[in-house]
Amino acid sequence: MKYGGKHFKPLPVVLVRGEDVYLWDVEGKRYLDFLAGFSTVNQGHCHPRLVKIMREQVGKLAHTSRAFYSEPHGALAEYLTKLLGWDKFLPMNTGVEAAETAVKVARRWGYRIKKIPSEQATVVFAKNNFWGRSIAALSASTDSNCYTDFGPYVPRFDKVPYNDLKALEEKFEQDPTICAYMMEPIQGEAGVVIPDDGYLKGVRDLCNKYNVLWIADEVQTGLCRTGKRLAVDHENQRPDILVLGKALSGGLYPVSGILADEQIIMCLETGSHGSTFGGSPLGNRVALEAVKILEEENLAENANKLGEVLRKELQKLPKDIAVEFRGRGLLAGLVINKDFAEGWDICLKLKEAGLLSRPAHGQILRISPPLTITKEQLQEGLHILTTVLKNYK
Ligand SMILES: Cc1ncc(COP(=O)(O)O)c(C=O)c1O
Numbered sequence: 001m002k003y004g005g006k007h008f009k010p011l012p013v014v015l016v017r018g019e020d021v022y023l024w025d026v027e028g029k030r031y032l033d034f035l036a037g038f039s040t041v042n043q044g045h046c047h048p049r050l051v052k053i054m055r056e057q058v059g060k061l062a063h064t065s066r067a068f069y070s071e072p073h074g075a076l077a078e079y080l081t082k083l084l085g086w087d088k089f090l091p092m093n094t095g096v097e098a099a100e101t102a103v104k105v106a107r108r109w110g111y112r113i114k115k116i117p118s119e120q121a122t123v124v125f126a127k128n129n130f131w132g133r134s135i136a137a138l139s140a141s142t143d144s145n146c147y148t149d150f151g152p153y154v155p156r157f158d159k160v161p162y163n164d165l166k167a168l169e170e171k172f173e174q175d176p177t178i179c180a181y182m183m184e185p186i187q188g189e190a191g192v193v194i195p196d197d198g199y200l201k202g203v204r205d206l207c208n209k210y211n212v213l214w215i216a217d218e219v220q221t222g223l224c225r226t227g228k229r230l231a232v233d234h235e236n237q238r239p240d241i242l243v244l245g246k247a248l249s250g251g252l253y254p255v256s257g258i259l260a261d262e263q264i265i266m267c268l269e270t271g272s273h274g275s276t277f278g279g280s281p282l283g284n285r286v287a288l289e290a291v292k293i294l295e296e297e298n299l300a301e302n303a304n305k306l307g308e309v310l311r312k313e314l315q316k317l318p319k320d321i322a323v324e325f326r327g328r329g330l331l332a333g334l335v336i337n338k339d340f341a342e343g344w345d346i347c348l349k350l351k352e353a354g355l356l357s358r359p360a361h362g363q364i365l366r367i368s369p370p371l372t373i374t375k376e377q378l379q380e381g382l383h384i385l386t387t388v389l390k391n392y393k
Contacts, residue, residue, distance in 0.1 A: 011351055011358070018045025021373045023356060032381045034350075034357040036370045039188065039220045039331065042247035043293045044372035050250050050289055057285040065276055072285035079288055083295070084230070086242065086259035090268075091279040091287075095219035095245030096132025098256035101273065102182065102215045102241045103136060105260065108267035110179025114211055121179045124171055124212075126162040129182070130189035131217055131243075140182070162187060163195040165202040172210035180213040180241075181206075185231035188220035191364035192326040192333035200235040207240070213264065219245035219256065220331070224294045224371055227304030227329030234328070240264060250290035255283040299371040303329035306378050310367065313382045321389050332367040333360060341392055349392065355384045 013031070017024040021044055023031045036042060043050060057072070064070045077089040090105075092098045103123055110121035125140040138146045139153035147153065158175070160167045162183065172178060185200055187193040207214040216239035221231035223244065228234055230242070241264065245256030257278075258265075277283065294300070307329040314325045314334055324335040336343050336359075343359025350357060357366055369381065 011347060011356065013351055013356065020044035020047075021370045021377050029354070031351070031354050031356045032369070032377065032384065034355055034367050034369050034381055034385075036368050037251050038246065038366075039225050039368050040246040041251040042224060042299060042371045043250040043290055043297075044370040045251070047250060047290075047293055047372075049293055050252050050286060053289040054252050054282070054286050057282050060281075062282040063277070063280050066274060066279050070279075070281040070284075072281045072288065073279045076284040076288045079291065080257075080259060083291070084242065084259055085238070087262040088265040089257055089259050090265060090273075091255065091257040091284060092275050093254040093256055093277050093283070094132070095217075095243070095256050096134050096137050097275065097278070098243045098245050098258050099131040099182070099215075099217055099219065100134060100136050102217075102243050102258050103180070104273060105241060105258070105264060105267060106180035106182075106213045106215060108272070109213060109264050110177075112267050113263065114179060116177050116179060120156065120177045122156040122158055122175055122177045124158045124160055124168075124178055124181045126181075126183035126187070127159050128162055128187055128190040128193065129184060129217070130187070131182075131184075131219070162190075162193065163199050165199065165206065168203065169206055169210075172206055172212060178210070178212050180215050182215035182217060184217045184221060185234075186221045186226060186328060186331065188331065189360060191335070191360045192328075192331055192366075194326060194328055197235070200232055200237045204237045204239075213240040215239060215241040215243065217243045219243055223247040223291065224300035224303055225329055225331050225368070227307050228300050229294075231328070247294070248290060249283060249287045250293070252290075253283045253286045255287040255290075294371070297372065300329075302373075303371045306330060306373060306375060307332070309375060309378055310382070313386070314367075317386070317389065321392075327367070330368055330371055330373070334365040334367060336363045336365055338363055346388065346392065349388045350385065353384045353388050355381055355388075 014026045015023050023033050080089045107121040110116040127142045131137045140157050141147045242259040249255035322334050323337050326333045343363045
């Protein structure tokens with residue numbers, strides 16, 4: 001507190017250790033983690049396989065830069081492209097860098113392939129998006145907390161309402177300079193906003209019709225969180241550019257990246273993009289193991305199955321406590337009635353009772369435990385949550 005800024009307001013707990021779905025504070029108190037580092041620790045805290053691989057790689061080769069080839073970089077790219085079904089993988093570090101890479105590639109594609117006149121490429125974003133804190137990300141934001149007093153903003157970023165195909169088509173019809181539409185298949189930070197069935201297919205069809213690239217930001221929804229490998233899999237849709245981050249490395253090292261087909265990614269010629277750490281041997285070795293764990297431990301299936309347990313239990317809560325439950329797999333938000341309590345105050349009580357979470361936008365309690373959670377552990381967490389809510393007043 002004394003030596004840091006105030007741009008974050010953490011819950012008053014100091015954590016020292018994590019193991020699977022549990023965290024411990026400096027006093028030795030154990031908590032069930034219902035946040036998983038904002039959907040980063042899908043594999044559970046300090047997964048033994050991840051820790052082992054990281055130790056091995058750190059003692060062997062940690063960093064080379066992309067001035068040279070390294071074995072883990074190729075291995076991760078091959079594994080991800082084969083698993084997810086795109087031609088190429090471009091590694092970065094954080095979610096915001098991967099999302100910005102997608103925007104850069106899309107602009108390049110706009111000029112080189114779609115033949116948009118110079119300096120006019122427009123990218124459309126869904127309103128209420130969140131993709132990080134860079135100047136580009138906040139230029140795309142409709143949340144005044146994110147963008148106020150950070151201008152001037154990046155030009156030719158346009159916005160449409162989320163889950164509104166009519167508005168999207170109107171935008172595409174009116175503006176031939178649009179190179180891409182970037183959106184989250186479920187809006188995480190906006191409070192787990194799930195679009196209507198058919199929206200993703202509609203986006204795909206409109207992007208095809210108007211020759212616009214569809215960028216799906218799955219930094220939060222990707223890699224088994226919503227009960228499928230990707231959230232776009234719920235409608236069997238394939239975006240042109242897929243953005244991944246967070247769980248890609250299970251929290252041990254920042255690894256993100258984009259997947260796309262050759263014609264798109266090859267718009268970035270040598271020298272047009274890069275990153276000192278992106279594609280590092282250490283990060284990519286950890287990421288490869290992290291994704292293998294998700295696959296081999298069937299964590300999408302677990303998220304799908306336990307997501308239903310979560311839904312059944314939390315939908316029972318009376319409306320004077322929680323006005324709405326939103327969720328898919330183990331990405332869920334419980335909207336606390338404002339007349340009942342502030343989301344922050346509920347989180348403080350939950351902390352006292354041994355469960356950690358955070359509200360989004362004040363009232364939306366995030367529920368996104370590690371995907372390794374068992375039914376018994378989930379029930380333990382739900383018991384804490386419902387008891388705290390029922391005894392709150
Ligand atoms: C959908 C989405 N995209 C991008 C980001 C940015 O990721 P990072 O904080 O790693 O830059 C986030 C972070 O929460 C996110 O939820």
